[in-house]
Amino acid sequence: MGRVKGLPNSEADRAWDMYTKTRTLQEDKHAGVVFATGTPIANTIAEMYTMMRYLQEPMFRREGITAL
Helix, strand or coil: CCCCCCCCCCHHHHHHHHHHHHHHHHHHHCCCCCCCCCCCCCCCCCHHHHHHHHHHHHHHHHCCCCCC
């Protein structure tokens, strides 16, 4: 996946931290998570996938979508 525009080639600690926190809130605490931004999807399909992965992981699992 190294040639997909918008996908970084390295791991980001902040991104993993955000992912684990949203998953913990949604699964363990049964709390909702809301992201508020002025530019939700401005540049690439990768941005949309990333936002959906944070907020809709259970839907991805139900549909069998496990990787980009």
